[in-house]
Amino acid sequence: MTLAALETVTQLDPPIAVVAVGVVLVVGSALVAITRIVTRRSTAGHGWTADVATEPFQRARWLARQQTVTTERPDGITWALAPAAYLGLAAVAMTVVPFSAGVAAADVRTGIVVFGAAEALAIVAVFLHGWSPNSPFALVSAYRFVAVALSYELLSMFVLIASAIPAESLSIGAIIDSQAGLWNVIRQPLGLPLWLIVTWGVTFSGPLAIVDAPDLAGGGSVEDSGMQRLAWSVGRGAMTVAFGAAGAAVFLGGWHGPLLPGAVWMLVKTVAVLAIVVVGGEHLARISAERFVALAWKALLPLAFADLLIAGLGSL
Amino acid sequence: MAVSNRSSAPVPVFASCGVDGWGPVQDLRARSEIELVSTPRHASVLLVAGPIASDHHEALDRVHDQVPHPRTSVAWACGGAPPSGPWTPHETDLDGLVQVLIDAHLHVVSDPASSEPDRLPDVVPNEWRGVGPFGQGGEGMMGGVPYGRPMAMTGDDRDGLALDQLHLRLGPFLDALPPGLVLDVTLQGEVLQHAELHRSGAEGPTDSDPSAPPGHRSTLRQLSWALHLAGLDGLAAQAARLSVGLTESGQTDNADLARLRRRIRRRGWLWTLRGVGALDGRDAADRWRSRLDSLTTPDLGGPADLRCALDDLGRALAGATLTDAVAAIASVRLAHGHAAVVAP
Secondary structure, eight states: OOHHHHHHOSSOOHHHHHHHHHHHHHHHHHHHHHHHHHHHHHHHTOOOOGGGGGHHHHHHHHHHHSOOOOOSSOOHHHHHHHHHHHHHHHHHHHHTSOSBTTBOSOOOTTHHHHHHHHHHHHHHHHHHHHHTTOOHHHHHHHHHHHHHHHHHHHHHHHHHHHHHHHHTSSOHHHHHHTTSSSOHHHHSTTHHHHHHHHHHHHTTOGGGOOSSOGGGTTGGGTTOOHHHHHHHHHHHHHHHHHHHHHHHHHHSOTTOOSSSOHHHHHHHHHHHHHHHHHHHHHTSOOOOHHHHHHHIIIIIHHHHHHHHHHHHHHTO | OOOOOSSSSOEEEEEEEOTTTHHHHHGGGGOTTEEEOSSGGGOSEEEEESOOOGGGHHHHHHHHHHSOSSOEEEEEOGGGOOOOSSSOEEOOOHHHHHHHHHHHHHHHHHOGGGOOOOSSOOSOSSOOOOOOTTSTTSTTOOSSOGGGSOOOEEEEOTTSOEEEEEEEEEOSSOTTSOTTOEEEEEEETTEEEEEEEEOOSSOOOOOOOTTSSTTHHHHHHHHHHHHHHTTOHHHHHHHHHHHHHHHHHSSOOHHHHHHHHHHHHHHTHHHHTTTSSOBTTBOHHHHHHHHHHHHHOTTSOOOOOEEEEHHHHHHHHTTSBHHHHHHHHHTSBOOSSSSEEEEO
16 A cells, blocks of 8 residues: 555554554664663763664674573563563553554553553463563562552552543544644643653663562563563564554654654654653662652652643543 | 584583682683573583582572583582582593583483483472461561561662562572672662672682782682673683683783783773772772783782772662672682682
């Protein structure tokens, strides 16, 4: 189908939707990896050249040829399925985020409910990834993740509902439409910072990188190698992209913007959110699970309630 | 010295260090060509640095076998003392070591058939011996030590739950622990119910570092490692580079140290250590703050040394989460010898 034909449909045909979502997630995952490498090298003072763009692919090629080890009596099926489930849930979350006005994989009326469901099931995928190798560090990392998951899930629920109030709809397309006059980042200023914390939580990166942490010898990934590890890395990158795109859609006005076509604005805003997520994440020390739960329930959840209140008052 | 590397991706290396080799290995964090990974499964090259205690040789063989194929290993006799074992140690400086590691990685990747074979036989350590005369090994048994591993049974914990108790031995080559330290823990969830620290039975040689201001190089190396454990790899590289720079010029560059200190403060690392690992009224944040002060203002006398036994440190860790226990141990400076712990 030609690009002009794509612009006229309200939902993409399933084969095209699968390909489009897949391409966006894989390319985005590589972009996230490159951004992380550049940030780390800049902070370390090593400098970087255009060669870093090939680094994730070199690493992927090395991983593809590395032996995929097995441990003693792992839960083999869930160990193989965990990265697939995580990547699949990232894809599910991505399908409800429109690419442009009228172009979406599945812009359903209950978009943020589907998004929240994918986010909640990701807890199961990450826990299984830690449970399956029958290894103590992986198990402890899974415990840590389950400990913080409810905290950031509640934050995400409230900020998404707050953004849905002015739109009077749970569809992400409608939420974007409601920002035609003013972006949510202006009229609900607490939303985007809390969304950053949610993104760090669900992708266990930045200050919430408690799952695959170096103080746990690699945590959930302690026994991962070869294709297993590659699949998990791609899944994490894909989930980051999905949440970055959702953040751009729900808080930064999605495809609204002067001069450029909507899809280009969506891309620019997604890249901007991803840059903040990755660069900001690299510049914050990791917080422990216990401390984050205390912080979330004492400070961040009240802020989320305040965000909901602001949204409600703004819609009166 | 320029090093050649046909690919830009850093070489993943897992370092198994003896007590003497650990410090020089931390300087590798300054090099962008090498990535020190925290688990042997993520590595392509196993680096054995410094002499390894004899009672840790079997553990080293296990770590070697955990590196996935294609694997290779490099032995480094840093500071002159070679690691004993079935390899030829390289006696070279840091730049030479980086080139050796890169060459070893490229060689084994291009020729996977040259991957090193397993050192230990791939068999179950405790064989199944069927059902015994008292019914052991049968169905419905609870507790005991089947297959040589204590079965997890529930026990009360600090939060009023009754979770399974896992008895684990962490170390001696764990990235998150100082070299040669073994931590026997009883874990419920992530909380340590009981912790015991051991060092190798063999006494190590004393710390000698005549070329740098006393303590600064070892402090920077420990700082680099602790920053890596906190997820701040960029700052870890900066600290390692300052440590390497110390060796060459023998002087500290206060501007660089002050800049590093500012960046550490902005990352909020010390805030995450508040209340962690309290020993004698000082927590990990206090200990690191005083160490950073002693780096940036050399006239400032260091705080009085606190000596406590490993047993006391183990008792202090009971009730802490594993995260906090690791951060507490990382904030403490371990003296050579198997009995004493020196903090801050």
